[in-house]
Amino acid sequence: MERIVQFAGPRQVEVADVASEPLPPGHLRVRTRYSGISAGTELTAYRGTNPYLTRTWDPEARLFRDDVAGISYPVAGWGYSEVGEVTEVSPELAGTPGLPSVGDLVWGIWGHRSEGVVPVERMVGHTLPAGLEPLAGAFARVGAIAYNAVLAADIHLGEDVAVFGQGVIGLITTRLAALNGARVTAVDAIDARLKTARAWGAVHTVNARCGNVAETLREHTDGRGADVAIEISGVHPALHDAIRSVTVGGRVVASGFYQGDGIGLRLGDEFHHNRVQIVCSQIGGVPPQLSHRWTVERLQRTFLRLVAEGRVDVRSLVSHTVPVAEAADAYALLDERPAEALQVVLEF
Template identity: 80%
Template sequence: MERVVQFTGPRQVEVAEHDSGALPPGHLRVRTRYSGISAGTELTAYRGTNPYLTRTWDPEARLFRDGAAGIAYPVAGWGYSEVGEVTEVSPELDGDPDTPRAGDLVWGIWGHRSEGVVPAGRLRGHTLPAGLEPLAGAFARVGAIAYNAVLAAGINLGEDVAVFGQGVIGLITTRLARLSGARVTAVDALDNRLATARAHGATTTLNARTDAVAERIREATGGRGADTAIEISGAYPALHEALRSVAVDGRVVASGFYQGDGAGLRLGDEFHHNRIQLICSQIGGVPPQLAGRWSVDRLQRTFLELVAAGQVDVTSLVSHLIPADRAADAYRLLDEHPADALQVVLEF
């Protein structure tokens, strides 16, 4: 039997069981070991705020259409941070040197389910690097999201970068920006996350609730402001403060998943008067100027290589390892007590 985590309505979680089907041609069967929960995207479906619940995305027009919903409850098998063991390979793939073999540990996207049936092409090159702890493989996608934002920021050696939001992806962003040669100011409303940010390379930390963030950043840079800010919390007031914090002609990378109307975002203020570049970073693609050399798959593979080399520590970010049968507790924790959790991982 296959177990699948699903949302049956806003803030309603169950683990359903289904019979395992036959393996289709060209596919692999993977027994899940770990599956990381996204505290951003997934909570929008859990809470009922995801735009797909009320509108439909038109991939050709690149527009949301009002009317029919793109997804409906039950929303089954969300999740994009899985790692597991290959247990079955479609017979016609035997002997293909690029296809993972039975027994290999692989990372990829097949959702919160006890087994994934995945096209072989999506797992080529996704064998865990030698010596990498399996739990670390669950960070491939979130690491790529952070990596993508850092590439979009175009950081140069010695520049000042502010990272707004120090959840899991923000902490990884802070570390990658530091590795890129930046002096990093980490901003968050929780002191415990700011302490973790210092351990991940932040030069300065500021509390969004108690510090005058933009003013402090300008003071520290001789009045100029940060060269770049990366906003990764998905909060409109944080995006507004990021726009206030950068220099004239500076750049702000918006990498959060913003919900609803933009309360707290005033684009007639510093954004307009300081001619700020506002760039969207979204994991559906890489910065266009890098598309000839980079891909989302390369982001993920390179990030895991950095982890395997000891350049980035991710396993310390796992605050809770929860059995999949208790998935409802995991989502309730992230929804109601976010200050008590960082990366929550389901164990199958």
């Protein structure tokens, strides 16, 4: 038997026991050690706001269809930040270059479940780097999301960059933007996160509740505004503030997962008059202009290498390690008391 975390309905979390799957050809079995909870995408399913609950994505038309829901409750095994130990390899895979062996620690995506049965093509090259503690592997995907946003921002040495949202992915974005040569201003509504942002490389911080974010950004940039703003919180008013905060012809990277109607987003104001560029960053792909060199796989591996080299300290982002049996409490914490948590990790 294996254990799997599932949402029985909005804000209803269960830990179910299900039969272990037989290992099919071309797959590996991995026993999970840690699985990080996404405080963005996952909470949309937990809260019942995810668009897939009311519509379905048509991959050929590249449109959402309203005639049928893409997912329904119970939503089982969400999660995309797992670390575990290989316990079984399909026999015909012996000798595959880069394939992990039994006993190796690996990172990947197989959801909040005690074991994953994962296709080999998703695990080649996913052995945890030497010297890297297992918990760090749970940051491969979230680190890649932040890395992707920084690539989309096209930052140049010495430019002013505002990062809106200083949760886990926002703090990593702040760090990577600073490593990329930016002068970063971090924006968030939680003072504790802004304090952490300074430790992660922000030169200035702004509390979003002050009501004059754009004006403050201009004070920090000799009146110009930021060259680039990266919006990573997924909140429409923050996206509007990001648009207001950039210079004429500036770029805004929209990397949050926005829900519902765009309340608070006024595109006839600064967006129109300052000719602001809005670029979407989403982990389904890399910026088109870099697709000849970068892939999502390279983003993940490069980020873990930066962690292994000590250039990004993800361990300090883990605020709670929670036994999987207490998963409901972990989600309630992130949903109801976000100021008390950063990265919450389920331990199996």
